[in-house]
Amino acid sequence: MPQFTGILLSGGYSRRMGRDKALLELGGRTVIARLADELSKVAAGTVIACGEQEREAYRFLQLPQIIDRYPGCGPLAGLHAALYQAPTEWSVVAACDLPFASAEFMRYMMGSVEEPSRELVPNYNGDCLQVDAVVSVSNSGRVQPLLGLFHKRVLRVLEEALQGRRFRVMECLDALEVLYIPEAGFTGGPSGPSPLYNMNTPEDYAAALKLVSAPADDSSV
Numbered sequence: 001m002p003q004f005t006g007i008l009l010s011g012g013y014s015r016r017m018g019r020d021k022a023l024l025e026l027g028g029r030t031v032i033a034r035l036a037d038e039l040s041k042v043a044a045g046t047v048i049a050c051g052e053q054e055r056e057a058y059r060f061l062q063l064p065q066i067i068d069r070y071p072g073c074g075p076l077a078g079l080h081a082a083l084y085q086a087p088t089e090w091s092v093v094a095a096c097d098l099p100f101a102s103a104e105f106m107r108y109m110m111g112s113v114e115e116p117s118r119e120l121v122p123n124y125n126g127d128c129l130q131v132d133a134v135v136s137v138s139n140s141g142r143v144q145p146l147l148g149l150f151h152k153r154v155l156r157v158l159e160e161a162l163q164g165r166r167f168r169v170m171e172c173l174d175a176l177e178v179l180y181i182p183e184a185g186f187t188g189g190p191s192g193p194s195p196l197y198n199m200n201t202p203e204d205y206a207a208a209l210k211l212v213s214a215p216a217d218d219s220s221v
């Protein structure tokens with residue numbers, strides 16, 4: 001299994017939430033602290049990818065902060081800056097709007113790049129291609145690139161997109177060899193909220209609070 005750098009994506013404006021999503025509390029911890037804990041279970045080291053303006057607010061985590069090289073350009077810029085600095089070839093990224101992203105789910109994705117030979121997947125011609133990224137797909141069929149694994153070789157595509165002011169992560173995926181990992185195949189974690197639960201609005205936060213306070217599903221009762 002290759003080593004991974006953990007990237008905690010936590011810049012941006014949280015416009016829809018109206019306040020910093022990363023600092024919202026869920027189950028007695030801030031979202032960013034929850035995710036830092038999960039990443040620490042699977043990554044060789046974790047960095048916070050944020051803008052200059054978030055530096056102070058996240059200092060309490062005592063993690064290295066990687067500041068966007070393209071400020072104000074969204075998640076793609078955070079991913080780009082952190083991959084650029086990452087000491088490992090592969091990184092695992094989790095965004096602060098996915099508060100239930102779990103180490104178990106990250107391990108499940110990592111299984112797909114466990115052995116170097118498995119980095120090669122046959123395409124429709126039967127040729128073997130080298131995987132550049134592994135991204136998750138929710139049960140509703142939504143691709144979620146901000147819980148995924150990225151190899152440093154994607155930097156060229158990311159850099160070109162940022163230079164060309166094309167800021168959509170999904171658009172970059174089109175230029176990469178991507179392995180899509182369905183949430184549906186994930187059976188490894190404790191029952192609970194979906195690791196791909198997406199939290200962007202106050203309503204999403206209210207629903208997330210209910211999810212953490214819901215009693216654990218115990219089928220033995």
Ligand SMILES: Nc1nc2c(ncn2[C@@H]2O[C@H](COP(=O)(O)OP(=O)(O)OP(=O)(O)O)[C@@H](O)[C@H]2O)c(=O)[nH]1
Nearest residue numbers: 010011012013014015016049074075078095096097
């Ligand atoms: N490093 C970095 N991370 C970002 C940036 N913009 C967004 N993110 C992170 O990427 C994830 C997805 O962000 P979005 O929901 O698309 O954007 P947002 O700015 O957080 O929220 P909205 O303003 O409501 O769109 C979140 O975890 C953000 O913390 C950015 O410019 N730099």
